[in-house]
Amino acid sequence: FGLLKRVNAYLGEYLSKKSRNKESFSDNCFSRSSSNSSIVTEEGLFEQPEPLASGTAVMEKILLRRSSLLRDQQQAWQESLEGREMLEFRQSLPAYKEKDTILTAILQNQVVIISGETGCGKTTQIPQFILESEIDSARGAFCSIICTQPRRISAISVSERVASERGEKLGESVGYKVRLEGIKGRDTRLLFCTTGILLRRLLVDRNLKGVTHVIVDEIHERGMNEELKLILMSATLDAELFSSYFDGAPLIHIPGFTYPVRTHFLENILEMTGYRLTPSNQIDDYGQERMWKMSKQAPRKRKSQIVSSVEDALRAADFKDFSPQIQESLSCWNPDCIGFNLIEYLLSYICENERPGAVLVFMTGWDDISSLKDKLQAHPVLGDPSRVLLLTCHGSMASSEQKLIFEEPEDGVRKIVLTTNIAETSITINDVVFVLDCGKAKETSYDALNNTPCLLPSWVSKVSTQQRRGRAGRVQPGECYHLYPRCVYDAFTEYQLPEILRTPLQSLCLQIKSLKLGSISEFLSRALQSPKLLAVQNAIEYLKVIGALDENENLTVLVEPKLGKMLILGAILNCLDPVLTIVAGLSVRDPFLTPLDKKDLAETAKLQFSHDHSDHLALVRAYEGWKEAEKDLAGYDYCWKNFLSAQSMKAIDSLREEFLSLLKDTGLIDGYATSCNDWSYDQHLIRAIICYGLYPGICSVVHNEKSFSLKTMEDGPVLLYSNSVNARESRIPYPWLVFNEKIKVNSVFLRDSTAVSDSVLLLFGGSISRGDVDGHLKMLGGYLEFFMQPAIAEKYLSLRREFDELIQNK
Numbered sequence: 001f002g003l004l005k006r007v008n009a010y011l012g013e014y015l016s017k018k019s020r021n022k023e024s025f026s027d028n029c030f031s032r033s034s035s036n037s038s039i040v041t042e043e044g045l046f047e048q049p050e051p052l053a054s055g056t057a058v059m060e061k062i063l064l065r066r067s068s069l070l071r072d073q074q075q076a077w078q079e080s081l082e083g084r085e086m087l088e089f090r091q092s093l094p095a096y097k098e099k100d101t102i103l104t105a106i107l108q109n110q111v112v113i114i115s116g117e118t119g120c121g122k123t124t125q126i127p128q129f130i131l132e133s134e135i136d137s138a139r140g141a142f143c144s145i146i147c148t149q150p151r152r153i154s155a156i157s158v159s160e161r162v163a164s165e166r167g168e169k170l171g172e173s174v175g176y177k178v179r180l181e182g183i184k185g186r187d188t189r190l191l192f193c194t195t196g197i198l199l200r201r202l203l204v205d206r207n208l209k210g211v212t213h214v215i216v217d218e219i220h221e222r223g224m225n226e227e228l229k230l231i232l233m234s235a236t237l238d239a240e241l242f243s244s245y246f247d248g249a250p251l252i253h254i255p256g257f258t259y260p261v262r263t264h265f266l267e268n269i270l271e272m273t274g275y276r277l278t279p280s281n282q283i284d285d286y287g288q289e290r291m292w293k294m295s296k297q298a299p300r301k302r303k304s305q306i307v308s309s310v311e312d313a314l315r316a317a318d319f320k321d322f323s324p325q326i327q328e329s330l331s332c333w334n335p336d337c338i339g340f341n342l343i344e345y346l347l348s349y350i351c352e353n354e355r356p357g358a359v360l361v362f363m364t365g366w367d368d369i370s371s372l373k374d375k376l377q378a379h380p381v382l383g384d385p386s387r388v389l390l391l392t393c394h395g396s397m398a399s400s401e402q403k404l405i406f407e408e409p410e411d412g413v414r415k416i417v418l419t420t421n422i423a424e425t426s427i428t429i430n431d432v433v434f435v436l437d438c439g440k441a442k443e444t445s446y447d448a449l450n451n452t453p454c455l456l457p458s459w460v461s462k463v464s465t466q467q468r469r470g471r472a473g474r475v476q477p478g479e480c481y482h483l484y485p486r487c488v489y490d491a492f493t494e495y496q497l498p499e500i501l502r503t504p505l506q507s508l509c510l511q512i513k514s515l516k517l518g519s520i521s522e523f524l525s526r527a528l529q530s531p532k533l534l535a536v537q538n539a540i541e542y543l544k545v546i547g548a549l550d551e552n553e554n555l556t557v558l559v560e561p562k563l564g565k566m567l568i569l570g571a572i573l574n575c576l577d578p579v580l581t582i583v584a585g586l587s588v589r590d591p592f593l594t595p596l597d598k599k600d601l602a603e604t605a606k607l608q609f610s611h612d613h614s615d616h617l618a619l620v621r622a623y624e625g626w627k628e629a630e631k632d633l634a635g636y637d638y639c640w641k642n643f644l645s646a647q648s649m650k651a652i653d654s655l656r657e658e659f660l661s662l663l664k665d666t667g668l669i670d671g672y673a674t675s676c677n678d679w680s681y682d683q684h685l686i687r688a689i690i691c692y693g694l695y696p697g698i699c700s701v702v703h704n705e706k707s708f709s710l711k712t713m714e715d716g717p718v719l720l721y722s723n724s725v726n727a728r729e730s731r732i733p734y735p736w737l738v739f740n741e742k743i744k745v746n747s748v749f750l751r752d753s754t755a756v757s758d759s760v761l762l763l764f765g766g767s768i769s770r771g772d773v774d775g776h777l778k779m780l781g782g783y784l785e786f787f788m789q790p791a792i793a794e795k796y797l798s799l800r801r802e803f804d805e806l807i808q809n810k
């Protein structure tokens with residue numbers, strides 16, 4: 001039981017990262033009906049596991065028969081020509097050489113920790129070893145192996161790979177499951193899934209009944225019963241730390257096999273290519289914009305230690321072994337700039353002078369990848385498709401795009417892949433020989449004081465740098481170009497701070513409560529690396545304010561409070577249809593697509609759905625249009641024309657059904673189409689419900705002559721994402737915007753927003769029926785006073801007090 005607790009604690013810690021982006025945000029989105037124990041997730045009632053160990057003789061017999069079938073199939077494949085070829089490839093991987101050691105360790109220990117360089121075969125081989133040995137022992141149908149992946153892309157691509165290594169199609173012995181999607185059959189014994197899927201399974205089934213092995217892969221990215229085996233894997237993990245956390249579990253290291261990689265720092269690059277840095281070529285459009293914003297708006301305290309130590313390192317550095325030109329050049333180097341000009345120059349230098357081989361360029365995120373791509377496409381060599389195959393690689397790319405990355409280009413064409421740090425450990429591109437490393441990554445961090453997540457580029461750790469460098473030595477000796485001086489590298493920290501120490505903890509706290517793990521702060525104090533007390537208190541306070549936790553830190557009925565609140569009010573106030581769509585829309589990936597090369601067209605397409613200053617209502621229109629089109633089987637065309645994601649639309653559709661049946665279960669509604677929708681056309685009412693759900697996500701709108709500016713109480717000035725319908729307006733006819741998510745990227749940005757009036761905010765801001773009315777009014781009063789004259793705020797408040805009393809007496 002102690003072990004189980006620690007496993008849960010570890011996974012809980014993993015979860016904290018889940019709050020950072022939209023995809024993951026919805027991973028945490030579930031609601032629980034109070035009357036029965038089934039959890040409704042966005043992917044439907046979570047299937048209860050098949051009762052494998054049912055103990056009846058009949059069941060035993062069936063499983064034995066299935067086991068021998070599995071064994072026959074496996075043997076037939078291993079003896080076939082293709083199977084033998086595949087085995088030869090597998091045997092060439094370093095992990096294969098450790099096969100027996102690994103299997104023995106797993107047999108003899110409950111927890112095993114495995115480390116080994118990226119590409120050595122951890123993910124594809126180790127789950128397979130376990131599966132094969134279970135099948136060989138003729139009890140294959142009794143095992144159930146779950147292997148978690150940090151990203152949906154890796155879960156899907158790895159399961160495809162393993163199935164093909166076993167000569168099978170997906171859904172036979174190997175399957176996958178990610179949010180809203182999966183392939184899994186009756187005989188699936190090895191399941192690759194995202195960590196979120198496993199966590200949700202833990203909610204309904206704490207002992208993971210029927211599961212024999214859990215493999216937590218990429219454990220550095222931080223996350224049962226007595227027979228359960230736990231295998232933790234990573235390329236870069238701080239193995240000792242994990243081992244001591246699990247009572248000295250054995251560590252197995254798979255020795256690597258990368259070729260040597262030559263390292264070039266900025267000074268060497270300048271020397272080699274003859275490039276000269278000047279103040280002006282250090283500034284590219286993008287960099288200039290960034291520097292300006294950083295200096296103007298980022299508060300001083302954002303200057304983290306690492307930045308100042310990089311600056312110190314630069315000041316102290318001496319380059320006297322280099323020529324005066326290089327010394328002068330280095331003195332112009334601007335650490336705040338990504339250095340697009342230098343990257344362009346270096347890439348064309350490689351294309352002209354270096355041996356064949358793909359180039360991998362590590363950038364910080366989607367925005368600079370796209371700006372760089374635009375720039376390179378205009379270059380005579382780099383933009384010439386007969387000479388260069390220019391690709392991008394990031395977390396939200398489509399699977400067709402994904403396949404291109406792994407393909408080898410035609411002779412004479414050089415592949416250049418611009419990537420985020422996803423290619424550091426999760427994705428391996430085999431033919432890479434050259435790596436460019438900008439030295440930074442967008443890292444979520446968290447300002448506990450004003451409760452705002454930030455996503456700013458910051459210097460990476462030494463471990464990340466080594467990973468990036470290692471990508472160049474997969475097939476032959478490689479070259480790695482770090483676009484910063486060595487002295488800066490020397491100032492990097494060894495490891496990156498774990499996510500739990502740098503993100504807001506609200507959803508983690510909710511998970512702790514729904515897993516019934518006791519007091520939040522006590523639980524978090526047992527984590528592998530505990531977060532700051534202030535951050536924990538802040539999260540708990542926030543959850544109390546929005547009504548998710550009561551005064552004693554107990555969960556109130558609604559687990560995902562924002563969405564649950566909206567659904568209930570939508571049902572009570574008879575405007576359920578649009579509310580269902582909005583709530584479902586907030587739980588999936590943004591259905592409004594903005595492809596890089598058609599950003600303008602896409603944003604214009606979104607505008608046609610809007611005439612009332614609300615992204616949420618725009619979604620309702622888009623969904624209704626799609627639903628109409630679906631009737632004529634034209635849903636796909638509709639999405640294509642309007643830059644909508646058909647996948648998200650379908651997801652919204654099925655989530656709506658689930659939310660609806662949840663509401664029926666709770667007895668809040670019985671019929672649906674007629675009685676619940678009397679007021680569905682009333683957009684003022686819908687607006688009010690959106691406000692009710694999203695409060696305290698509010699910001700004020702202040703008009704000046706030509707346009708308007710926005711500010712929140714916590715952050716001061718904020719901006720809108722360019723694809724928000726409100727971003728294209730010059731006036732907003734309401735004094736407030738409510739929003740679901742804000743994020744700091746240079747400035748604080750609001751994603752989706754809806755404009756609301758004073759009276760709506762006053763009547764629907766905050767929880768209406770909560771016991772502690774006074775405390776609530778104080779908070780709302782704080783908001784009002786911040787933005788209004790005290791006398792007016794006071795007047796509003798007394799109105800609200802009356803309103804609350806009215807409701808309470810009713």
Ligand code: CDP
Binds near residue numbers: 093117121161
């Ligand atoms: O997990 P780890 O980074 O240790 O390696 P892996 O993902 O198991 O990959 C092992 C090897 O399998 C890689 O080096 C590739 O050569 C090969 N592989 C592949 O060809 N196609 C894939 N989709 C995945 C892996």
Ligand code: MG
Binds near residue numbers: 122123217425426
């Ligand atoms: Mg792996």
